[in-house]
């Protein structure tokens with residue numbers, strides 16, 4: 001069994017890391033293709049370093065671009081590699097353009113596709129990620145669903161039940177494997193002069209939130225209202241997409257926002273762990289906040305990850321400032337920080353590799 005592993009963006013590197021490590025530990029032949037959809041040091045190589053991952057054998061150097069251009073370039077560059085390497089299965093993780101390209105390139109060559117984090121649906125077709133998820137699921141041979149919600153969605157869409165494996169999310173493996181290392185190595189709270197439990201952490205990069213000037217202004221108004229009500233520090237490691245939109249729209253940020261470049265995984269775990277509250281539109285951070293016992297406000301109208309809301313760890317507030325302030329008030333007065341974990345037992349990569357190789361590691 002030879003496994004081709006495709007990554008391209010920050011969350012894919014983080015969530016694929018446990019699978020890469022598992023292949024390495026078991027001596028399973030594998031190779032990594034990196035599309036380089038993310039390429040800035042703080043979105044890319046820092047994660048290979050933090051997670052101690054081997055360098056990818058192939059780098060497609062695709063970079064940024066319009067959806068068709070980016071996805072098309074990946075397909076063109078991936079095909080000859082897959083023909084040459086002849087993997088038995090190609091693994092993709094998540095819902096980015098890299099995922100769709102990897103799955104499509106393999107599927108067209110008759111190579112089996114394994115989709116990690118299958119079955120997520122926001123039912124919002126304006127999201128580019130929703131198209132990528134649906135298309136990838138329907139050309140995959142192994143659908144690694146996170147939990148019962150995703151299993152039910154896939155069955156409802158007519159996917160062969162034999163292809164669906166409910167395993168959890170590899171986000172739990174990465175987080176549990178790096179919590180201790182992060183605590184030992186990261187000095188981010190000191191560096192940023194933050195007091196544990198006394199700041200809000202914000203991230204935002206969804207096209208719907210940041211690509212339209214009026215929506216981005218709404219989001220900033222929400223932060224303004226949070227600041228007026230709670231005064232404490234608001235830390236915002238800013239995604240390059242958002243940074244470039246702020247520049248394009250000529251938006252100046254208020255000085256109470258502690259704006260910092262994106263940080264590495266070990267630092268970001270500490271920033272999350274000691275935040276009073278997290279405000280985010282990120283998929284991975286919705287999951288990690290829930291796993292870490294930190295309440296979050298999801299800056300979206302919908303989510304393909306309803307579990308965090310279902311277990312009482314998060315609330316959908318969109319860009320509605322009044323809703324956010326009200327939800328924050330409830331969270332902070334309740335002081336609740338424990339709930340059921342819907343995102344995996346930290347051994348998800350083992351389950352995935354067991355299924356692919358037909359073995360049982362336990």
Ligand code: UD1
Pocket residue numbers: 009010011037038039040041043044064065095096097098128129205240241242244283
């Ligand atoms: C992509 C994914 C999104 C995922 C996110 C994780 C798609 C359609 N989107 O969004 O699902 O949640 O990654 O962060 O696949 N840029 C840099 N340096 C980089 C990468 C990007 O400066 O290393 C800037 C460029 O201006 C680029 C913009 O960010 O145009 C957007 O990058 P892109 O990869 O297209 O989308 P993301 O918003 O990162």
Ligand code: UDP
Pocket residue numbers: 010011014203205237261262263264265266268269281282283284285288
């Ligand atoms: N992350 C990080 N540094 C940051 C912001 C996020 O290491 O400055 C990590 C975070 O821990 C999570 C992942 O990046 O694992 C989420 O990535 P992102 O929000 O870019 O993408 P999404 O999950 O929304 O696809």
